[in-house]
Amino acid sequence: MADATAPLTDPTRALGRTRARVLGVLRDAEAPQTADQVAAATGLHVSTARFHLDHLVADELASRQVERRATPGRRRVLYAASATGVRSYGLLSEVLSGVVGSLVRTGGEPDSLRQAGTEWGGRLVERATPSPHPSDGDDIRRLTTMLAEIGFAPRVDEEVDLLTVALRQCPFREVAAAHPDVVCELHHGLIDGALSRLGSTWRATSLHPWVGPSRCVATLQRLADDDRQ
Structure with a gap:
């Protein structure tokens, strides 16, 4: 591992x-x-x-x-x-092993795939971009740095109270093509978990797979004031 x-x-x-x-x-x-x-x-x-x-x-x-x-x-x-690009199957194996391990330990239902991704997103953003002194806009920069390190080749487009993050390369491409319901839920969770760990006011509200030949798009929106407590 x-x-x-x-x-x-x-x-x-x-x-x-x-x-x-x-x-x-x-x-x-x-x-x-x-x-x-x-x-x-x-x-x-x-x-x-x-x-x-x-x-x-x-x-x-x-x-x-x-x-x-x-x-x-x-x-x-x-x-x-190229469709080859960076691959992170070791990471995918770790995340899925965590889901299976949860089932074995509890003898019940494992956490949702998105929740498993959320937990790993929090860990990975610290591995990729440790920053004891965050600044304005640092949350999105650190998120995209993490996604780039994994192999997503992200690009952020900004609108009023809305961000879209184009994931232009999938590091789990072959598995995601066969099982998008599994892998894309993990992707969604990775993004949300990283933002949560960073104390960001942004959250991933949706992830649309395969909007292009090799591209998925995540939509981020700001939390409402009541949700920031």
Whole structure:
């Protein structure tokens, strides 16, 4: 079993800011992108964009294919974020083992999957981002740092009293595709548990799986005053 005190690590953090930005464009795209499209989205020269794209392909973080077309003309080279990415099956095993262990110890029904995720979310946010002096906005920063460390590649979009967190890469992808009712409940709990441990006024009110080819979206809302007691 993994060491519960060990820091979380995400191999994509070693990419560097520019290459990570290029990968982010691929992850956010609804369809494979050309080097010209990536260059336009990032402000890079097309040659520079292609350089980083080719390195992402070499690192198996992206795939490259030549488009199929029935009409005459030069076929474009298209790039897409790889479905491989970071995997955290050791973590998933630990969480599910906790659920089974609860059943064995009590001889009754285990805690809900979301509750199991909530407990782990509280532990993981401390492992990923210990911070004895939280500041304004620190709760969301620490939440996204934790999610990034696990391998979710999160992106936050803010509206009035509403945040959406796009989880652009699933570290449990294959299991989640087969059992979304199990894994997505754990994801929901992880987010809520981290926010609760941080004393945040935000809570995850919903998690919508597979809104894109490899993307889920969590919605966060502020607690009402009566719920903050």
